[in-house]
Amino acid sequence: MEDVREGVIAARIAGHAADIAKGIPGAIERDIAMAQARKRLDWEQQIQLSLDPARARELRESSPPLEDDVCTMCGELCAIRHGKVSS
C-alpha cells in the first residue's frame, strides 16, 4: 500500500513539473510561494505547500533539528538563516 502511495506522489511531482513547463496557471505560483516560505524558514507553510503534506510533516517531526528555524541538512550552518541575519 505504501508503494502505491509513493507512486502516486511521484506521479504528482512529475505532473507538477509538467504543469510548470506547460505554463499551467497556478503551477509556478505554487513553487514561488514555496521558495518564499523557504526564504522565511516558514516550515509550516512549506509543509502545507508540499505535494504530500502528511509525509512532509512526518519527515520534519521524525528528525527534528536542534534549532527550530533550520533543518537537519545543514543545521547551525543554514545558509538561509545566515542570509537573513546578514541582510
Ligand code: SF4
Ligand atoms: S539547513 Fe540547509 S537545507 Fe535546511 S533550510 Fe537551511 S540551508 Fe536549506
